[in-house]
Structure formats: structure tokens, C-alpha cells
Amino acid sequence: SQQGEEDPQALSIQEGENATMNCSYKTSINNLQWYRQNSGRGLVHLILIRSNEREKHSGRLRVTLDTSKKSSSLLITASRAADTASYFCATDGRRGNNRLAFGKGNQVVVIP
């Protein structure tokens, strides 16, 4: 089964608005990470939240983690055109080998 399944949605917003994405997973995790991918490019690590954390901030990013619901959300505040990308969550299960399971991804388009 696939870990880290985001809600399958494409999000189109105006510059300056906030963008929220969700991610759900199925098994116990050590941590959950969010990545950004611009079209045809590699992944950029955004933020990591550990299983014992509930919320984490990094600049304009806010991540929450609810282990009871096995879900996470990524909020990008005051979006910019440069935030246009696909966003993936990835979970690191408690298997001791750091194999990441990626979700389907959310396509975010920020309109200038």
C-alpha cells in the first residue's frame, strides 16, 4: 500500500493568497517530510516534522501533523508566483532503513 497519499487536487490561487495541501498515510512513521518539485526538476526539501511534533514552521511554511488521524497539512502563506510547483509529502516508516514513500503530489499554480 502506498504511504503519504495527498488529496488528489490541483490548486490554483492568486498571488498573496494562502495555499493548503493535505497528506494522509497508512502506517506508523518516524517522520514526515514535504518536498517541492518544479516541472521536470529534482526535489527540494522543504520541511521535516517528526512523529512527536504537532506543528512546525519554516519561513512562510507551516506544517501540521496529526498522528491519530495519520494526516499532515502544508500551508504556504502569502504565496508567490515562484511557489508554482508540485508538492509531495513523504513518510519514513519505522523500518529502520529510511526508505521514503511518496504521495501523489499536489500541483499548485500561483497566478501573478
Added chain:
Amino acid sequence: GAVVSQHPSWVICKSGTSVKIECRSLDFQATTMFWYRQFPKQSLMLMATSNEGSKATYEQGVEKDKFLINHASLTLSTLTVTSAHPEDSSFYICSAEEPVDEQFFGPGTRLTVL
């Protein structure tokens, strides 16, 4: 920050030929590297875990004889797609793991098999 490179960034080959993709950790030693495949508009799927000096561990459904992985040094892992066919066309991404267990991703290699 830690940098991972891949070479080539894109490659076009004829059906039946083999293609080698390199993944290098430029400023750190990586005992473990991972290889992923990503089809258009889809997520990354882990293909295999590459450990320096030992055989790679392949995910279920990934043919080890078709996707040969060699991790000969702490800074280099290679993925060879043997006898490539059009259905192997994809975006191949590697990641390298630092000793503190954080993974850093390469920029990816776009493979097109004609």
C-alpha cells in the same frame, strides 16, 4: 548544504541499448543511495536501495537484471538500464543519505527510449 549530482541530465537512446546514469554526492559520503522513477504527472516510486560495497535491495516488481545498480564508492552509485525499451522512458531520480539520516536528491535524469 549537501549536493547530489546526476549525469546525464537527459539522454535519448534507441530501443535495445543500455544506458548508465550516475549519481554522485559531491560534498559528503553516502553509505546509502536510493533510486526512484517518476512517470509524467505521477509521484516518485522507489526502485531500489543502494548500499556501498554490497548488493542493492530492489523493491517489489523492479527487475534487478534490467536495472543494474552499482555502488562502488561512498560518493558514487550508478543505475544501468539494460536493453531499454520505450516503456522505460521516465524521469530517474537518485538520493543520497547523509550519516545524520537526511536524504538529498539529485536533479534527475530524463530518459527517452525511441
